[in-house]
Structures are given as C-alpha cells and as structure tokens.
Amino acid sequence: MTRLAFGVVTHPGLRVRVLDPARPRPGAAVAVGPEGLDPAPALAELRRLVAAGGEDAAGAGVDLGDGFRSARLAGAAGDRRDAVLAALRVLGPERAHLLGERAGVLVALFGPAATKPVGAAAATALAESRWDALTLASAASDILGPEQLQTLLSACSGNDGIVGRERASRLAVHLGQIFADVPHPRRPALLMDLLERVVAHHAAGARRAARLAMHGKVDREDELRELYRHHADEQLLRRLRMTVGETPSLADAARWTPGPTDWSVMLQAAVEDAMAATVLLRTSVAVADLGTEAALASMTAQLNAAAAKVKGPRKLSGLPPRPGPYVRDLARWPDRADLARQRLPRARDYGVVVLEGVEELLADIPERVHGDLRQWAGRDLSAWRAAVPLSQARSPRTWTQPVLCGGAEPLSARQDGTEVVGDLLWLADLADALAAAHGHDAAEIAHGPIVPHRDWDPEPAEPAPLVPRLESVALALAGAAQLVSLGGRVSRCRTWAELVDGLLAGTAVAEALTGVFPLPGELARLEGAQVPGTTVTVRWARDPRTPAEWAAYMGNCIAGPYYLEEASEGRSVLAALIDGDGQITANLEIKPERYGWRVGEIRARFNADPEAELERRVQAWVGRLPVPSVRLPERAPRPVKGPGRRPGRLFREAGEPLTALAERALADALPELSALVRGAPHEDAEAGLVALRRAGRDELERACGGALDAFGAAGLWALTGVRPMSVAIGGLEPALAARVAPLVRDEPMLGSLRKLARHEAIAQARTAELVAVRLRRALGDLAGAGDTRLARAMARRPGTGVLCALTMAVTSWGPSDGLEAVARPAAVEIPGYPASSLADEDGPWHHARPGALELGADLDAFWDRIAAHGLLAPAAWLGRGGWPVLWQRACDGEGGRAAVWQRR
Template sequence: MAVRLAFGIGAGRDRRAWLVETGEEIAHDGPAGAAVVLRERDSDAARVAIACADLAGLMELGGPVIAGAGIDLGDGFTSARLAGASGDRRDAVLAALRVLRVGGAWRLGERTATLVALFGVTATKPVGAAAEQAMGEGRWAAVVLASAAANLLGPEQLVRVLALTAPEDVDPISDAVPSALAENLGEVLESFTRPRRLELLLDLWERVCAGQTAELMRRRLAASHDLSVVAALGARYRHFDEAEQMRTAGISEPTLITALHFEPTWEDFWRYTVERRIEDALAATVLLKTAIAVHECGIDAGLARVREEITVVSTLSDDGELERACRLVAKQSPLPARPACRLRDIDLWLRQHRPRNAAFEKLVRVRISTALAYATVVYEACERTFGSELSWRQCPDGWDSDALRAWRKVAGYTAPHTPATWLHEPLTVEDPAPSLAQRLAADAGTRELASDMLWMADLADAIARARGHAAAEIDGGFQIPCVVLEPDVPRPEPLTPRVDSIPLAVAGAAQLLALGATAPARCRDWNRLCAGLMSSGTVAQTLSNEFVVAEPVLAYEGAVLPGTAFRIQIARNAGRLAEWSDYMGNCIAGPWYQAEAVRGRSILVAIRDESDVIRANVELRAVGARWVVDEIKARFNNEPDSALLQAVRDWAGSLRAAEPEVDPMESVNVEPPVRNRRSGANPVREVGPLLREAARKAQIESESALRELAALAGDTEGDAKTLTALRRSSIERSTLLCVEALDGRPSILPRLWAATGVRPLAAAVEALDPGVLARYPRLRGLTADAPLPSQVLRTLAKDPDIAAARNQDRVAHRIRAILARLARTGDASFTAALILQRHLCESVLVDLLCGVGSCCGRVGFVDESDRGSVRAVGAARAGPGVRVGIVGGAGAQERVDAGRTCW
C-alpha cells in the first residue's frame, strides 16, 4: 500500500518513506503532516540518515512546512509531508524559496512547475521574471501577496503587485500562511472587478506600510533615550536643589534653632524656588523637543527646527547656578544637575560657528540621549513642589515668570493644549480663580501667566511624545494638572479589521462577511470597504451571543495549562471571540464556531503566555465521556509549537465530558458527633481569634505606615518581612539607615514620623472588648518593646498576624527613638530635612517637634500651675494661635491648651 502524502499526492508503490525525526521507515500512514524523505526501495540506512539530517537542517530554518515543497536532497531523495498537513503546496514552495533563495530554486524541480505552484494559470513569463526579481531583492512580502492574489488578478496586475516595495524593516505580510491569506482575499474581493481589486490591495499595502513605519519610528524614538540614569540623576537633582534652597534661605550651618526660626515666604524664598522649577521645566521641554526633532529630521534639520528655543532657554538661568550644577560631586551622578547645562553646550557650539563635524554630532547625540531622563526628574520635582510643598495660600494673585514669557515669544503653543482650551484653575490665593480659557473668552487680550500651569502641560506633552504618544492626557487636578503620561491606546470597536498587517486586515474583513455583512458596491480604498462592512446590523447582533461551557472545562478558566507556564482563557461570549480574532487574524469569531459554541457542542479556548499574548486558539469537542482537541492554530493559522500542542492534548484528555452521577444507594461515611467537653478559662483560645482578627484589620489600615518603615531598608513594596530585618538590626545600623534616608529624601521626615506613631498591635489590643481587657490586663504587655513575661503572651505572639503587627509596633518604637536622638544631638541630616519641610502643614510640624522633644527630653508638657517653674528660652511660631518654646534660647513663648503648655 502506497504512503499517502499531503496535498493529495501519492508516493507510489515503488518508493519508501522515512520519518525525519526518528529515521524510522513507515509502510503506509504515519503521524499527520509529519516530514519524511522519499526514495526508491533499495536505500541503505546511511544514505537515509544523511537525507534526514539535510532536511532537518532546512526545517530548522524554514519550519516543518518546508518539507512539502519536494526538495531535492541528493542521491535520489526528496522531501515530503504525510497526509493531514494544513495549507497547500504554495505554502511549502514559498517557505523553501525563502531558505534556498533563487540560486537554490533548482532543488524544487522545473522552473515552470515552481511558478505554477505559486501563481497558477497566471504564471506567464513577465510574472515569472517579476517574481524572480522580487525574490532576488528580498521583497518576499510582495511575492507572498501576489501568490495569494493570483486567482483574483490578471498577469499584468500581478506584475504591479510584484513590483511593490516596503520600507526598510517593515513587513506588511508578517508571518502569514499564503493559503489562508488567499482564501480570505477570495472572500473579501470576489464581488469586485479586477481593477477595483488591485486598487484595494495597493491601498491596503500603503496603509499597512505607513502604520508599521510610524510604529517603528515610535519604538526607535522610545529606545533612543537612556533611562538607566533616572534614579542617579534624580538623587543628583534633589541634592543640588536642596543646596540651592539653603543658599536662597541664607542658611550655611543648619541647626535645630535655625530650623524653628525659618519661615519661608513667597518674597524671600518661594518665588526663587518656583522660578528655578519653571526654568528647569522649560529646559527639559526644549531638550526633549530637540531629541524628537533630531530623531525625525537628522542633526542639522532637527536643530534648525528648535534653534530659537535653544538660544532662549540657554540664557534663562544664571551662569553661576549652571556652573554649580555642572560641578562633580563625590558619590553622585557625573551628569549636570540641571537640563539647561546640556542645552548650553549645544548653544555654545552653534554660537561660536564651530564646524558641524563628527565631534559635533557626537556631542549632540550624547546630550539628547538623557533628555527623557531629565524631563522625568524635573516633572517629578514640579509635582512635589506645586502639588504638596507649595500651598495655593502662599501664592500671590497673578504671579508670573520672566523665563516663561521669554520662551513663549519663540515657542508659541502646540495642540492640543492651548490657551483657548486650558480650563485648569490657576495656582493663586484667589479662590475660585477663572481659568486662562475663561479669561481669554472674556477678554481677547488676556495673556498667559505662570500661575496657569500651562507650561507644565507642555512638559507633559513632550514626555508623552518622546514615549511615542501624540500627547499627554490632562483632566482636572488640584493645584497642578492631573496628567497621564502613558495614555491608553484607543482600541477599535470589536471585529473592526485592523491594519497592523495585511493578513490581519483581510482576515477581519472576511470574518465580517461570514457574519452576514455586505461589502459596499463602490469603494476605491480599504477604509471605505471596512466602514461599509461595519455598518451592517448583523455585527452588533452577533456580539451578543452567549456560549454554553461545560463545568469541568469552565473550572480551568484562568488556570495554568499543566506542564507549561501558559494560562487558559475560555470564551463565554462572542465578544471574547472578537477580541481574539482581532489579534490572531483567524476566523474563530465566524458564524460556524459561534453556532457550535452556543449549542455547547464545542468550547473555544485561548492559550496565553506570561506576557498575556495569545499563543494559540483551541476548539474542544466532546467525544463520548472525554474531550478532544478538534483544532488548534497559532496566529494567522500557523501550526503551533509541538510542545504546546502536546500539552493541550494532554490537558484535554484529562477532562471529563460529563460529571458521573452519584449512586443513591452508595453508602456515605458519617462522622460521629464530637462531644463538647467543658474546660477551664483559656486566654489563648478565648482571646486569640479576637486579637488575630483585630490585628489583621489594623494591619490593613496601617499599610502606608508599613511602606514608609520598609522604605528605610530600600523596600518600596512594603514587605512585612523587611521589618523583621530592621528589628534585628543594631541601633547603629538603624540610625545609619535613618540618616541616609533623611539625607537622600528630606521629604520622608514628616511621613516617617507619622509612620512611627502607627502601632497596629496596640490598636488591636485597645479594640478588644473592655471586659476582655479587664479579665486579662496583661494583654497590654504585648505592645511593649521588651521580652514577653508569660507563656500565654508568647503563645499569642506566635500567631502570624499578631506577630506581624507586633513586629511593626516594635520597629516603629525604635525608629521614633532614633529620630528623637537625632533631634537631641542636632544631626545635620535631621536639621536640614526639618528646614526643607517647613512648607508642610504647620500643625504637622508642631506635632513633629513636640513628639521629638518629648522623647528626647528637650520639649515637654507641664500643668498650668507649674508654668512659672519652666525657664523657656528660644521660640518658634507653629501656626495661628500656636506657639512652641524651646529650652536653651531667649524669649520663649508658650501656648496653653486645655491647661497644658508645650515648652
């Protein structure tokens, strides 16, 4: 009996076949679609092994499909695939030509036969010459498209298709299966005339190439930025900014008394800080615009586009500040602290009319490579300053910036954020204040002010464009605009054909036709064709179908496919199928699959990888009491990986088609009732569950405090295990961690102090019923940072929830004591942080000082009757009607609150 081969070919009775994978000879049928080598019956084992190795090497380059092309393997051997392979011979020939190239096409047989396999009856001499030229130039996308459209176009039209050229690194065909593309093209273009078919194909080619080119440019732009320096640059910027703030405040040697006397106002402090922020924001914006322009147009044309802005922004900042920003600082990033330094280097070269040679190009590319890093750091600094540090109550009405006015004269405004559309409320003391758009509508001569914060939108838009988006999304916000720098890409309507690639677009259109949509009679471009298909009412009706899924299969929804790291997703409705087909480029959302799924005859599944990308679609069917894989395809109807195919089949074989019925006569094991025995009072059994639940609730409420404490050890996620390491650390190491945190991030001081006041276990104990606390008064011993005195308390403390809460209590107690010690010793990091945080709410600052003082013995409370015995010297205003006196100074002031004085 002859071996049956793929594509309806027989091997002949006088030929033998050997499996490539094993070298085993097969007598008749073998694994469906398996690759084999063929030869006359008198072949020896050595020659068979050589032929199998040759074909296996070709398959590594072109995949299993290449074996069906009938490749000459030498010594009388040819390649083939067994019956059951998907596609047709055209797929195999194209895959083989990509590997063998034109020079090796002789191994596929006669030239005419090869062309006929590709183009059928339209394989004329001009078509053959155009095809060979396209293959020689590597324009395989044009060859595949022409082969798929051969039955729809004439020879002259095929020559035009074969002449198509895609931009570099653009592949409009992607990994399409030519036979599947041909089938979908036939369904979509069959109703049109040949000239109209060609117009639609050429238009689709242009649209896909344009879309892929834009996406490629976006990715290259995003990849051109060096974001590895963001963390180091952010630390450098903060350190420099803190030094400049100290310089502005006139503080050379910060002390605790200096910190208490320091009261920043707009005139002597904030207006300088704000102006520096605006200068940095404008410089970062222009630096990013320069990077984008150079990426799009090249060095010369790109710099010409932003030349005036570079000149203006380079001269905004004081030369002394820029010189200080460029100075190297030990253990910090060598990059300058301010973005204007990078623009000044470029501006100096241009103003000195130095040659624009390779050295200049290198200088420019090095400077703009960190543009996005500078913009990210500056934007975060602006969010801190205008979002939390500076209150609108401290901003005078209508404050402005000289730097902004100078830059606007040359930069103007860019859509979508313009004065006419800017509705954000200004950052001023006036409440409510009219927005720039409202003022402009009332008075056409109104000009923008820095308090309108529109310049911050310009920086956000530049960051978004550098990341490949059209602009940032801005919606409301308090004090500062609420900005989304990574806006979501708008998703098309379900079943809308996507033009990411030609196979995806054609498959989407073919699916709409299968669902009952009607192609418009007259359309010359692809968009009109898709619009006509989507306007059909049958599409919306189809998306409402709900599917029947058997419980044994539904139980695996979201589960991991056994033996892999992939995840199983099950279609419950037609909308899910539309989502799948939108990416996969197949017909899984077609009417036949939906009809079977609605009746529960088949179950449709997607296999997603770790990145949530669909790797394969699967159709399961019930056969008797088990489920089998009726069909499984990868993207564009390609064959899936063999390991994935086997894993899916094994999983399907483990499923039951129906739950077995329970025999009503089957005996049921009934456990005898448990006898309740009375026992004496047991605090662990009585209090343990109550305290555990209270501790769990208190921990949920103290998650923010947990993150602040864990951040001392470098853990930004707030893992409770980090506190265990902190608790076991020595006092010296814990102190060092606090000093480093205050030195690197002064803004952590008020948050850290607040976190040390959160004691989840103490809160849990106090939340217990008063009767329980009266019966077990020693429970409060759990909250002390000391060894537990009894076995009962030690047993309770071993509970995981109670132990975690107690751990946080003890760490908080120790960190607060360390902060008090730093305050008492006048630590420079603590004092500098205290000065830099005077912009916070005054009442918080008072609580902080009183708390630290009460711990360190420098500040305390006395009864009103004892005021005369307190020699208070030194004072600091802490808010309206609030005064705090410090021992050791002169001219103390005191505040009486409920009969007590803070001193």
C-alpha cells in the same frame, strides 16, 4: 501508486521513501525516485532541506539528485504555492532552478495568468529577499490582475516583516472572502491602503522603541530628585538670609515666611527649569527620529532660546541639579554630536524630576500672595513661543486652564490670544515632551483648579473588540475575514478603514455575537487551572464575543460560524491556553463524549500547529476531565424520508409579513431610536444601535449616564420603551406571532428563528429591541450602585413609570446603606398625592412590574421586603421634602416623551 500532497499521484516505476519511516504521518516529507536506486543521498539532501525550510519546502518538488525529487504525502496543509515559497527561502535565486522550469514556478506562485513582467518583478523580489512581497503577491493572485500584481511586488520594497507568518494559501482564502463583493478596480487601492497602514503601524512601533532607547541605561532619577530638592532648599535659605541676615537663628527661621518677591523668584526659576527640560526632551526625541546631526540642526533655535535663560557657572562637575547647564552645553559646544550622546540619556530623568518639583511648588503658593503675583503671572511669552513652538497636541483656542493666581480669563477666552506665564501652557509642553520621549503622541491632560492634571505615560488603549489589528497584514485580513464569516457585508468603500467600519456596522455581526455559551459546572470550576506538565492556564469562552476577541489576536478561525454555533448549542466548549506573560499560546475546542471529553481541535497563531509536547499534554489533560453531569445536546440526525415540516417553513411563512411590519415599526420609531444613540442623524441610527448592542456593561452604563444627563429619567424611560420588534410581532396573526415571539428575548436564536433574526429589517428591529432591554438593565445596575447621575435625574420630575419600577427594584434587592423606608412595613398604601396603592391593578405600581423585571428586580423578594421593611427608596433621591415631594414631581413629569423633544 502513492497519493501525494496537492492531488499528485506517483507514476508506475517510482518509489516513495519517507524521511522518517517510523512515523509515516499525513503530510510527511518524502523523496520520490526510480525503483532500484540508492535513496540515501537523496534522503540526506531532503533532510537538509526540511531542516532549513520545514516540511512545507519538501512539497515544492525540489531536485534532490539522481532522479529523486522532494514531495509530501497526502494530507499536507496549504497548497503548492506555500511549498514553493518555503523552498525558495532555502534555495535562493542561485539554486531556484532545482524547482524546475521557470514558467512552472511562476504558475505555482501566481496562477496561469502570470506574465513575463510579473516574472521579472518576482525575480527582483527574490534576488532582494523580499519575502513579504512574494507571499502577499502570491496570495493576491486570485483577486488581482497581472499588472496589479506587478505593482504590488514593487510596492513591498524594503518592508519585510509586515505580512506575518500566515501561509500564502490561507491569506488567499481571507482575501477571497473579503474582496468577493468588491469591484475589481477598487481592490488594488484597498489592499495598498491596508499595506500602508500596517507599514505605518510598524514605523510607529520602531519610532517608540528608538525613543525609549535614548533613555539612560542606568536610572539616576532618584539621585537627581535629591539634587534638585537640595538645590531648591539652598535657594530658599538664600532668600531667608537676604531677609533676616547671614546667620539667622532658629526662631528667625521659624517666624519667616516667603514674601511675594521670594515667590516670584522661585517660580521664575521653576519656569526656566521646565523650559530647559522641555527643550532637552525634544532634542532627545528628535535625535531618535532623525539622527544626531539632523536633529541638532533642527533644534538649534530652541536650544539657543532655552540656553539664553540659563544662569550660573559654565563649568560644573558631576550631575547638575537643574537641566539648564546641559541645554547650554548642547547649544554652544563646538562638537555637539559627542556631547549629545553624553547629555541626552538624562533628559527623561530631568523631565520627570522638574515636572514633579514645579507642580509641587505651584500647589504650595499661599492665597495671601496671589494678588501680588498676578503681575508675574501676566508676563508675556510671545518671544519664547517664537523660538519654541507649542506642541502639536495643544492649541491656545482650546486651553481652558484657569490662569494662575487669577486676574484674567483663560487663554481660550481672551481675544488677543497672547500666552502668559500664568496660563501654564509651558507646563503642558513639558508633559507632552515627556510623553513623546515614551513614544506617545501627547500626554493626557485635564484642567484643574490650580495646576492641570497630567499623565505623560498613559496605559495604551485596549484594542477595540472585533476591529482587525494592524500588527501584520495577515492579522488584519484574518480579522476582516472573520467579520465576513459572521455575516458582515462589504459596502462601497475606498479605504481599508471604511471597509472595516462597514463590516462592523452590520446587524448580522452583532446578532452572531449575542447570547451566552452553556458551560458545565465541572469545567467552570477549572477556570485558570494550569495544564499539568506545562506553564499554560485555561480560560473558557462564556459568550461569543470572547472567541471573537481571541481571534483578533490569534488570526485563527476560532470565532467562525461553525465554532460559535457548536458552542452556543452546547456541543463543544471553546478555550484559550494562556502563558505566563498573559498571552494566548493556543486555542482549544473540546467536545463531550459518553465517558468524558476529547480535543476537537487545537491551533496556535495563524492556525499553525502548537508545539508537539504541549499538544500531547493538553490531550492527556482533557482526557482526564470529569464526565459531564448533564448530557450536552447532540446534533439531531437528519430524517431519511417521511412527511414533516420542510426546512425553513417558519421563515417562508413569517419572513415576508414580519419584514414589512418591522420596516413600518422602525420608520415609526426612527426619531426615538436616533435620540437613543444621542443625537445621531437618522441615517446613522442603525450603526449607533449596533454599536450599543456590541457594547459591554461599562459602556452601556456610560451610555445610560449620558442619556440621563441629556433627557432625564422620564425621557430615557420613554426612549427605552420603544420596542419595534414587539410592535411588528404584534401585527401578525396570533398563532404565527406566538411562534416568533422568542425574537424579542436577549438569547441566541436557534433553527429557523436564527435565519429570521438575521434577515433585513427584522435584524434591525431586533437590535433596537435588545438595546432597549440592555439599557434598562444597565439603568438597574446604576440604581444598585447608587449612581449620582441617576440620583440627580430622579430628583427632577422623573415620571411615575421609571420611579415605580426603580423603587420596586431597589426594594427587592433588600435593605442597605443609603435606603430609607417611605412606607410602613406591610403597608400597600403609599404616601403622597395623588394617592397610589401597591395592590391597585390599574395603578402605576402594577403597570411598572414588567419594567421592574427588566431592571433586574426580584418580584417574589419584593413582597417579602414590603412585609418586613416597607417600600424602600434611596435617600439621595428624596431630598428635603421626602417621598411625597418626589412623588408629586414624578406625577408632574409624566410627559417624559415630550420632555425628550424639548431637550433635543
């Protein structure tokens, strides 16, 4: 007997022939048939099957003729549904009978509960080659009923390519993890919502590609820019000749400056160019979205409105310097479809050139003509807006750009809401049209003193860490399943977005991603090294967030609890192999051995095997890595027998009392915690703290800056001094409190402490504690960087606690530009009233030491700096009155917590 894949064992009298006898590896494709018959024809058919559908197809039991059937040896990945799906891709509906009875195929795909309507829907999907529908329905058969499967099979019509390359069996595992706690009636709606979101994501990508394809294949932007500038120069010379005569001398030209009339004429031409370029770009976008005929019909009113402003000859040879003639042609030419294919590829070039030219002209308007131009800037644009509506991204009620040349309030403040030329909203229209032509919803626009600042092709936002991506259903499910494996809990939800938000809001996920990985120096020095014989480079994971971000793209399990725990405790090292384009090719886990390193696991996207040659070279490279100089910890062997502390004893002893104390501490600290997440309502304080705990350094510094603006330095110091975890531990018996004291540290928890750290109110209190600690460290980073927001806050009654701690920190970091000595070298008596001394153990400086350490101060270096330079403080904090005035303000501002509530 031979063991085959999926728990099958051969019967007596049957013989197994391996397709590749030289390499009979686990999961290899085989032909199973009667003893004594020639296997050559069957093996030839098997070879064709594997070549077309991979080894997965062999596991479906395809009839190879002469009594032989395909199979795989034991050890194959996936299950029989993967094999049947792979085989059906090769066989199609015409030869599906080679898989055996129809009922058996349905059971393999959808389980024993499959009904005839499900079979009919599946047959339709097979006939239409809708493999996404079959794969997703097969995977979902474990969590949905037959009627729901039938709906799902019909819903995926025409959407092939959205599920991804993941096996159905793996999708089924992820679906089981995610929907385990979701009531059965809600499951279909959640899955359909996910499907719709992925379809919309793909549609947006296709729409962007179509819009980019409208751009001309030959870039003529530079040529057009020269034409536009030459035309502007010609118009300026024309105004000169109208003023001083047809043949002005060099002296006449040098003395002449454009007057108000000249400026109004040039500005009006620029406005008309911008309007024409906007309509031309909108027409290009419409053609990409709707097709030529429908787009031109929908744009008729806008084309006519822009064409009415075009002046000059109707027939021009070559590329016109201004976009107006192209708009006029599209508005009035009888056969507009052919003309659109010729004119619209230049829309993007006209948009860029006109936008640059208009902005340059507006910035050059001299102040001496502002008063004379206010009448022109006040021209009503209602007629234009009636035909050419404002882009959907803009609203007159929110447009606060100052009116050009002054003379009126911004559009958002005017009662009548009538748009005028000076509002420059037409310029935002042009930037938005350019952004739409590049596949964006709108341009990024910030109001400026003269013209608004714009970015019509902004860099796409980096995907949020841990948020499941919508490139495919498989990737979204893998990301959500990862969050569940990290301890996320599915709350009551009706949409996929609510499900993801609920998973991300849990404290268990934030706890699992806390701390750093120990990385041996021998490996750290190889960061970015190229694996010999390949094009990939190595990037090491140094904290749990890194593999979590990798997994969001890869769709594999590198961020699962097992891998994170092994890496946190130093028993393995995780890595990504990066190709030349900066994309991850594979993830790698390596483990230390006595004489070097070995590959624990290597996986490509969606847990697929990497290329064989890449895997071989990585294995060889890892085997040559230097032996760890420090012995990494091994998993402790489990004792066989004998007395000792039972597993979980600490949790049993401390869990209940610490949970009760943590609940009370959280309730007492709730107002401060809500303020710390910037005014969130009480019920959202936990989610806000979890978000801050997951935040990176830059996000924490931005949060600090916002809190400084809202509450001042004293208020922020008071808020970050709220420590519910420390308060709760302080309520325990001293011996027990000492054992759980590490819960307040910002480091991974091991053993029983890990279970405590993830338990209910303890997890919430620990999150609040760590957020406070990290915000104080971010505050220290702001001080070291000379942040202006911090300087402003320190000048306004900062309170002695934060002032002493920050001053000790900046002094310990050493003298630098921007620091001033506020006391003589070696002096411990600090100037100011009331008097204070660094040596006073009951004074503010002594009490500020713990806070200074949290800011990142080096107290040993602090005393060295005092001896050499004296106490140092940033000059930006001191103002005209120097340290004595600042110290007086700090003493007057001691009511920091009260100040918080006043500001709230």
